[in-house]
Amino acid sequence: MNADRRQKIEKLYGAAREWDITLREAFLHEACAGDEALRQEVERLLAAGGKPTGIPESPIQNAAAGRFEEAPTQSLVGRQLGAYLVRAKIGEGGMGEVYRAFDTKLRRDVALKVLPKPFARDPERLARFRREAQLLASLNHKNIAAIYGFEELPEANFLVLELIEGETFAELVLSGLSRTKSRGAEGRIQRQGSLPVPQLIKEALTLAAQVAEGLEAAHRKGITHRDIKPANIKVTPDGEVKVLDFGLAKAFTGDRANADMSGLPTMEPGPTRDGQILGTPAYMSPEQVRGQEVDKRTDIWAFGCLLYELLTGQRPFQSRDRKGAGTLADIISAVLNNEPDWTALPADTPATIRTLLRRCLQKEASRRLHDIADARIEIEDVLTALSAPTISTPSEPVLATIAPAPPKWRKALAWSLSGFVLLALMAVAVWYLKPTPAQPVMHLNMAVSPADRLVGLT
Numbered sequence: 104m105n106a107d108r109r110q111k112i113e114k115l116y117g118a119a120r121e122w123d124i125t126l127r128e129a130f131l132h133e134a135c136a137g138d139e140a141l142r143q144e145v146e147r148l149l150a151a152g153g154k155p156t157g158i159p160e161s162p163i164q165n166a167a168a169g170r171f172e173e174a175p176t177q178s179l180v181g182r183q184l185g186a187y188l189v190r191a192k193i194g195e196g197g198m199g200e201v202y203r204a205f206d207t208k209l210r211r212d213v214a215l216k217v218l219p220k221p222f223a224r225d226p227e228r229l230a231r232f233r234r235e236a237q238l239l240a241s242l243n244h245k246n247i248a249a250i251y252g253f254e255e256l257p258e259a260n261f262l263v264l265e266l267i268e269g270e271t272f273a274e275l276v277l278s279g280l281s282r283t284k285s286r287g288a289e290g291r292i293q294r295q296g297s298l299p300v301p302q303l304i305k306e307a308l309t310l311a312a313q314v315a316e317g318l319e320a321a322h323r324k325g326i327t328h329r330d331i332k333p334a335n336i337k338v339t340p341d342g343e344v345k346v347l348d349f350g351l352a353k354a355f356t357g358d359r360a361n362a363d364m365s366g367l368p369t370m371e372p373g374p375t376r377d378g379q380i381l382g383t384p385a386y387m388s389p390e391q392v393r394g395q396e397v398d399k400r401t402d403i404w405a406f407g408c409l410l411y412e413l414l415t416g417q418r419p420f421q422s423r424d425r426k427g428a429g430t431l432a433d434i435i436s437a438v439l440n441n442e443p444d445w446t447a448l449p450a451d452t453p454a455t456i457r458t459l460l461r462r463c464l465q466k467e468a469s470r471r472l473h474d475i476a477d478a479r480i481e482i483e484d485v486l487t488a489l490s491a492p493t494i495s496t497p498s499e500p501v502l503a504t505i506a507p508a509p510p511k512w513r514k515a516l517a518w519s520l521s522g523f524v525l526l527a528l529m530a531v532a533v534w535y536l537k538p539t540p541a542q543p544v545m546h547l548n549m550a551v552s553p554a555d556r557l558v559g560l561t
Contacts, residue, residue, distance in 0.1 A: 108141075111141065112145060112148070115141070115145045116148045118134070119131060119134075119149060131145060179192075179202055179215075180192055180202070185256055186206055186208045187204040187206055187263070188205045189202045189204045189215065190202070190203050190204060190205060193214070199216050200216075200217050201215065201216050201217075202215045202217065203215075203266060206263075213264065213266050214263075214264040214265065214267075215261045215262070215264070216261055216262040216264060217261040218260045218261060218262075220259075222260075223255075223259070223260040229260065232262075233253055236252070236253035236262060238324070241324060242321060242326070242349065244316070244320035244321075245316075246320070246343070246344050246345060247320060247346050247349060248264055248265045248337075248345045248346065248349070249264070250263070250264055250265075250349065251263040267337045267339060267345045267347065268339060269337045269338050269339040269340055269345075270337065270338055271333060271336060271338075272310075272334070272337075272412075273334040275333075275338065276413070276416060300451050301451050301489070303449065304414065304449060304451060304489070305486065305489050305490075307410070308456070308486055308489075309486065310338065310344055311410045311413060312479055312482045312483055312486065313343070313344035314331075314336060314346060314406060314409065315406065315475050315479035315482065316479060317344070317346040318331070318346065318402050318406065318475045319476045321349065322399045322402070322475060327397065327402055328346070328349060328405075329391070329397065329402070330348060330386075330405075331346075331402055331409060332385075332386045332405065332408075333409065333412065335347045384431060384438070385420055385434050386404075386405045386409070387401075387404075387438060388404035388468070389404075389439055389466045389468075390468055392435050392438055392439060399474075400468045400472075400473065402475065403472050403473075403475055404464060406463060406475060407460055407463025408420070410459075411460055411464070414449060414452060415444075415447040415449075417444075419444075419464060420434060420441060420443065421437060439466070443460075445457070445461075448460075453485050453489075455481055455485050456481075456482070459481050459482070463478065
């Protein structure tokens with residue numbers, strides 16, 4: 104058996120162990136893609152409890168054997184990890200456990216994402232986590248949970264993250280309402296009840312716009328989240344949205360989803376309802392499911408799934424078997440072949456948002472919306488239109504006030520005065536304009552004797 108084959112078996116085994124035992128068969132059916140020999144090798148390892156059988160010894164296998172025989176992870180609650188006092192376990196997934204801890208140096212609560220020991224013992228994987236932590240530390244955005252550091256201690260290797268209080272989108276959708284304030288305004292996300300549908304749409308779009316802002320900031324840095332889902336989005340008590348779990352994002356575009364099978368998203372913890380599976384595959388893009396190259400358009404697909412669920416209360420891609428319960432294979436088949444139930448959207452959903460959802464959920468990545476910033480702009484324009492004041496029609500007619508008509512004698516007096524004034528003006532005009540008669544000229548002759556002639560007169 105060559106090294107590539109052996110490594111593929113090891114990776115598939117590691118990924119299969121993270122799935123619930125009732126779902127492993129469906130996972131292996133999809134992951135092995137008809138390679139029955141590969142599937143049998145992985146199943147043999149699973150049946151042997153992680154002890155390799157029928158695989159020649161090699162340095163890779165020896166390291167894998169150490170991983171496979173790893174004892175179950177013990178709880179870290181109550182332990183001191185460097186400067187961090189672990190207080191409670193708040194989450195768990197295939198890529199590690201999340202604890203609430205107290206930073207004794209900076210006197211603040213933080214979240215610790217502890218990497219599984221098998222991953223921490225892999226130098227290449229550990230180096231990749233370190234590089235990604237450094238890259239993600241450059242992200243500084245109000246809608247992204249911050250990464251404070253990466254610690255490597257004898258007891259554990261873990262990421263130090265901002266602790267976000269509040270509810271996840273998954274909790275909001277499951278409970279049917281939000282008990283938070285959305286940007287200062289009271290609002291609830293619910294499918295039924297007293298909240299009008301237009302207000303529901305406005306609240307859903309307000310939350311989605313903040314998710315888009317966070318993803319936009321990450322994409323500008325060349326970082327693809329790859330695991331956008333309701334459980335990875337939180338709403339603080341002040342209504343601010345925070346995108347979580349960037350610690351395991353891919354910092355490189357053009358990465359093949361099947362290059363690292365252990366990096367596949369795993370089942371979400373938490374309750375189920377109506378037989379549905381709460382699993383990340385419902386938010387994986389078609390190219391992600393097929394193991395093809397993924398880029399930021401994978402996040403755009405997941406964003407479309409998220410927005411659809413906020414508006415409808417149901418996932419866009421889900422299926423049920425004859426027993427009424429959805430399986431992993433059903434969900435993956437729905438992602439690859441089915442269209443969302445567009446009739447489930449509220450009737451008042453703006454046409455712009457319907458078009459945006461269709462563009463986000465195009466199965467061919469080349470036909471999908473290319474930039475999450477475009478989604479943000481579309482949503483913000485719709486929110487502006489929804490918030491614009493409307494001109495209301497008064498319930499009772501407003502009557503104009505009309506002055507009563509004056510008495511007839513007043514009208515006659517007014518006309519008389521007007522006529523008198525007019526006549527006076529005409530008389531004055533005639534007086535001043537009449538021609539002036541010529542005045543007669545008188546001639547006086549005087550005879551003066553020479554003796555009386557005055558001096559100077561001739």
